[in-house]
Amino acid sequence: MQANLLCLFAILSLVFHTAGNTNELAAEAIAKAMASVENARARAEADPSKPVFHITAPANWINDPNGAVFHGGYYHIFYQHNPYGDKWGHMHWGHVRSRDLVKWERLPIALWPSLEAGEEHVFSGCATTNALGQPLVFYTSIKKGKSATDFAEQWAAIGDPGLITWQKHPANPVLAETLHGSTKVYDWRDPFVFHHQGRTLMVLGGNLNRAKGGQAVVTLYEATNQELTKWKYQGVLFTHPDTKVNNIECPNFFPLNGKFVLVVSPHGKVEYFVGDFDARNHSFKWDKRGLIDGSSTYYAPNCMLDPQGRRIMWGWLRGFKEGLGWNGCLSLPRILKIDAEGNLFQSPAPELSNLRTNEMPLGEIPLESGTNSVTGDTAHTIEFSAELECVNPKGFVLRVIRHASPKDAINFTAEELEITPGTNRLRAFVDRSVVEVFANDRKCVSRILPGFGAPELLVITRDGNASLRNMVLWQMGSIW
Ligand code: FRU
DSSP states (O other): OHHHHHHHHHHHHHHHHHHHHHHHHHHHHHHHHHHHHHHHHHHHHHOTTSOSSSOOOSSEEEEEEEEEEEETTEEEEEEEEETTOSSSOSOEEEEEEESSSSSEEEEEEEEOOOGGGTEEEEEEEEEEEOTTSOEEEEEEEEETTSOTTTOOEEEEEEEOTTSOSEEEOTTOOSBOGGGGTTOOOEEEEEEEEEEETTEEEEEEEEEEOGGGTOEEEEEEEEEOSTTSOOEEEEEEEEEOSOTTOOOOEEEEEEEETTEEEEEEEOSSSOEEEEEEEETTTTEEEEEEEEESSSSTTEEEEEEEEOTTSOEEEEEEEOOOOSSSSEEOEEOOOEEEEEOTTOOEEEEEOGGGGGGEEEEEEEEEEEEOSEEEEEEEEOOSEEEEEEEEEESOOTTOEEEEEETTEEEEEEEEEHHHHTOOSEEEEEEEEEETTEEEEEETTTEEEEEEOOSOSOEEEEEEESSOOEEEEEEEEEEEOOOO
16 A cells, blocks of 8 residues: 555656656746847847838747637737747747737747757647637647658647647647558648537648659548547548649638638648538538739738638748848738639738828829839838729839839739729838738738838839829838
8 A cells, every 4th residue: 555655656746747847848948939039139129121010020030820819809829930040940939919900919939849859840830729618729840850741740739818828738749640541641731720510620731642743732630529639530621733733831721701711832822722611521622713912922821710700811921131130020911701703802901000190191193104103202111002093904013112222122013913994992011121012902912122211102004094093191100
């Protein structure tokens, strides 16, 4: 009896000691990572090209938005983050939240690689809550010494009720490659959970048959317990129709206006496919496709459903100059909709108008053939709104330059924006070095504006015969 108790005590103290150690190691890892960001912060924030109304990391590297979720009265966004430098590496999850999509609050780093468990990177993923009310994130865990192409596991972490502190789930890995039986899924990553007809399902990206060039796929899984720690493989949901696409990252799959939408990041421009999901047969039949953004500056988006039933999506904006102590930002929140024909519409969240100050009505100008100056030099953070009236959109270009160095120019073409003859609504957001243009609340294009100095908007038309009406310019405030 005595011996048994001693044995039990020894086991219990070992368990608690180990748990204590794990928590301490986590706290240490986060404190170290945050100290590194803090060190880099003053320099990053002093950089005049760092955006102020797009979500950024305080300093150093940011890539994909992760775990977008509305929880406890807040919009939460996590993001891929390297706290140790302004290049990709040491993947952690940074964290911000907002009550209103206008002002955002920075929170402690949420997820860290558990080096002691052999974990090297905490890759992209999603957030949800299980039937026991536990907030969960799912993410791809990359092991030290293994190539992410050949080996990956899907891990979970449990959050406190405010989603501030996280503990790695004792059941990890919650999905392992053995689920696929004899099928080998390469680059298996980026879990996205959705709920449908009382079932909890997950999609992941990757590719099959890599030796033969790779077949880009989205695979489907279903939770078989309430904790969401056990999953069943339900097969390939989607194979990319273009054979030159050989991998898919960051799939998002969700119902929208009576249809299902699949968003994929195929190492190029982000695409969407609209169709019908048959949950019984685990099949997705799509009949419409298009681009989420006309430029590959935008990548790896993640979306959430908010309490108003809106599907809101953020992407990673990439391609900034290196060596500035910060790199990358997230796009503005975009609200997605589908019309009766299955066409996707995107518009900036209306809450963004709360950031407007110094309204400047610019009226109307006729457009000559050639280059037309529209705004003159502007503030560094602006929103521009106008109606473009045109007979023939061919040759139309919205150009953004640096007023003092017009060589630093970026163009948004009629084709990218799908400008049509007649009236077109245009909105352009310039946030120091980032520009996002929305046309007709349907098409979006994001680009990085090189150089420094005051931006200016120009319009080029081939044959004139066009005008800009109801032009308004606002200065935009900071989200922090
Ligand atoms: C997309 C991506 C994801 C991966 C993450 C790593 O940009 O490559 O597939 O999880 O970034 O940072």
